[in-house]
Amino acid sequence: MHLQCPRCRKPLHVHQPSRGVYCDNKHHFDPAPEGYLDLIPGDKNPKNSDSRALMRAKRRFLEQGHQLPLVEAITALLAPLGAHELIHLGCGEGYYCRTLAARLPGWQFAGIDIAKNTIFAANKAQPDGQFVIADPVRAPLLPGQAQVLLVNDLNIKTELLVSWLAPGGYLLYLQPGPRQQWQLRTALNPVSMEHPLSWPTLTGLHHLSQQRCQFTIALDQELRGFVVETSRFGWRASAEQRHAFIQQGPDELEQDLLLTLWQKSS
Template sequence: MSLICPLCHHSLLQQHGTFRCDAGHQFDQAKEGYVNLLPVQHKGSREPGDSAEMLQARRSFLDAGYYQPLRDCVAQHLAQQLPAGNVQVLDIGCGEGYYTAAMAAALPAGQLFGLDVAKAAIRMAARRYRAVTFCVASSQRLPFADASLDAVVRIYAPCNEAELSRVVKPGGFLLTVTPGPHHLQQFKALIYREVQLHAAEEKTYAGFSRVDQQRLRYPMTLSGADAVRLLQMTPFAWRAREAVWQTLASAEQVVCDADFTLTLWQRD
């Protein structure tokens, strides 16, 4: 296992429901199966990350299948790039585990890790998806050994780019998912006077070379309740007036575009 102690950075060994390092630091495994590797001094707030209410809304939306094409595409992408053996893959900002579980199914001989700063998210994920090793931790300080991971997946999640280059093996991969130009443009039209398309991401990652990029775009027909849940999941929620929420909630159907950009990077 490639987990390291968040305090001294020594390797962690799992023994009888605890994770322990040579320096004597110990982290108990919760009854749901996850481990909390977020020390108090690294939290930044009392309960960092998404609230339980937000997480439940996200799970309900994802369970309805609207983002299943994205989930399948991410899992297939990894399976195509990685060998069929005992690879180690990290999903940063995994939330309640929807995408992580699909990655684990696509790589049955590998070890999948899901990381999120929100304990409520990791608790939900660990209860449902037993094939994944989930941990509460900060994406700014990844609790993984140097050059220990075959791939890292970043779906809309914040990260520390120096940490990505530290933990991914030479020749390993980083898969990012970002909004495509037309993503949820119909929601934007309800909120802004002028709708601007998402700008193409022209990002680079130090130590990585871009090897592939794909677009995934398709229409979604949402119920009013699911449209509200989707809006809750987006940054647009902070800008939406009460009238927008009411319009969505009372609608029988809401049609909008899903548009994603998947970019594959390889560690030099």
């Protein structure tokens, strides 16, 4: 992963003795003892990190394989491209980097996330990856160097994504489809209407392919609680609605993800 200084935007170089990085303006960033880099100068906002309980719940949910159909869909789109370095913007605790590494031999994986505890977990679980604490929306990526970017529904300006990609580089963009978490949405708002299917359009990139990934997750009371806790639909619900969904909600939940693959001109 080619990085630039978060203070002056000069290229960062690796300092071999310390394994830290520095720029030509002598800004230096030491690695944490565990090996990851922190490229957010100054104090961190505690709101940018999940609680330990929530992070453990997310980890348990993912490791149970509930999102494997999505992983397989991503693999099918990326495998024909040949081995590259993939940078996951908003990588969380690194689940997708780990699972894709097992399916894409020869690839390298890196991730950027703003939460320190998730980057700590990602680095610990995949020490051969490269994980950095930084804001994915303003990632400290050196322009024109990224081979493959994986972005899941982040509000990142298209011009930035295009600028980060190397000539011929790829962008795999994930976004929710019309029926994403449909049972949760209708439980919280019975008059919810399904929006028409709409694929993204990104200027400056060549559209290669698209795929709609739909599957269902079997729910029990524990998983319904997890879904309400982590879904943006659940965040808007009242305490009474959340309680009703957890106690008496559906036995399954639809997942509906849209995957679009783009390429930058050479």
